[in-house]
């Protein structure tokens with residue numbers, strides 16, 4: 328193929344959700360660790376830039392990064408979330424690929440795009456009960472053109488690839504109710520009740536996108552981007 332560069336967005340997240348990974352560890356290692364490492368290594372041998380789409384779900388709030396504090400985890404912070412095999416596989420992969428000088432690693436978190444049924448919104452609208460926790464989100468219409476630009480410019484290193492700010496589950500649902508489905512209802516439950524139902528825990532955190540904003544200062548706040556997206560979808564559906 329003689330590519331100029333490689334962008335890797337292949338990976339297994341588990342279906343219907345990451346709990347699947349707890350029972351399929353070898354498949355996860357094969358794709359999420361060995362598969363990515365193989366691509367990066369081949370890219371290194373052939374002198375190719377590799378952009379890897381990774382995850383920001385490797386952190387959870389702690390005493391130094393409490394909820395709603397605006398203190399996000401930076402790329403320098405050691406990942407602190409070991410609550411799922413999916414996340415552990417991503418942490419191992421990330422540590423290995425970041426020793427290579429040809430890699431741009433983009434940590435996407437809870438992605439949202441105009442294809443609402445896919446990604447974070449599609450997931451949470453299915454559930455009757457939701458936790459209500461603030462999180463960083465990746466608004467793909469804002470960020471994917473930046474991923475292409477970073478690749479074409481040959482930028483390397485590790486980046487939290489999220490919009491500035493956080494939104495909670497309820498804030499997302501309220502926007503969904505306002506713009507898309509006024510009949511939508513949901514209940515909240517605690518993180519403890521949530522974790523009892525699942526095989527693995529989920530990573531809730533704010534990620535700092537300061538490093539990304541130094542290069543791309545116009546990325547909108549997640550609340551504004553989300554509201555604009557819902558508004559556009561509503562107008563298209565009218």
Ligand SMILES: NC(=O)c1ccc[n+]([C@@H]2O[C@H](COP(=O)([O-])OP(=O)(O)OC[C@H]3O[C@@H](n4cnc5c(N)ncnc54)[C@H](OP(=O)(O)O)[C@@H]3O)[C@@H](O)[C@H]2O)c1
Pocket residue numbers: 336337338339340357358362380381382383435436437438446447
């Ligand atoms: N979805 C999220 O919430 C989220 C959040 C953060 C980061 N990410 C990361 O983003 C990446 C893509 O996720 P996604 O949500 O787009 O998943 P997706 O919709 O399931 O797509 C994954 C893609 O990877 C391909 N793939 C899987 N195993 C492969 C292998 N061994 N060799 C080649 N291709 C393979 C799949 O191909 P087939 O369809 O042919 O199997 C599919 O096209 C993953 O690394 C994921 O960890 C996702």
